[in-house]
Amino acid sequence: MQAPALAGLLPKLHLNHHTLHAVIFGNQQFGGLALPDLYTDQGFQQVKFMVGHLHIQDNVKKLILIAMSNLQLIPGSTQSSQMDPKTAVNLKYGSSPTK
Numbered sequence: 001m002q003a004p005a006l007a008g009l010l011p012k013l014h015l016n017h018h019t020l021h022a023v024i025f026g027n028q029q030f031g032g033l034a035l036p037d038l039y040t041d042q043g044f045q046q047v048k049f050m051v052g053h054l055h056i057q058d059n060v061k062k063l064i065l066i067a068m069s070n071l072q073l074i075p076g077s078t079q080s081s082q083m084d085p086k087t088a089v090n091l092k093y094g095s096s097p098t099k
Contacts, residue, residue: 002038009035 006024010017013033015024025040026032053060 006035 007017010019010024021037022032024033024035025037026034028034050064053064
């Protein structure tokens with residue numbers, strides 16, 4: 001979605017189309033152009049939307065929690081996926097990963 005617009009914009013900014021994305025989307029404080037990355041913005045908005053639903057009591061919250069529980073069952077995890085990410089996850093089948 002953003003690629004055609006970016007392909008048209010970069011030559012007008014006198015930049016090669018092989019310019020690193022870190023320069024194009026990076027912060028101006030670090031020498032970047034600070035162009036908005038729509039892929040990152042979309043992901044942020046989706047997480048914000050999901051967290052908003054988790055804070056209110058509605059049917060969407062129930063569906064999100066069911067989906068999260070289902071995702072926890074697929075790898076055979078015995079701990080909640082909402083636990084501290086720094087702790088090791090115990091698996092039902094196979095050995096537990098190391099820290």
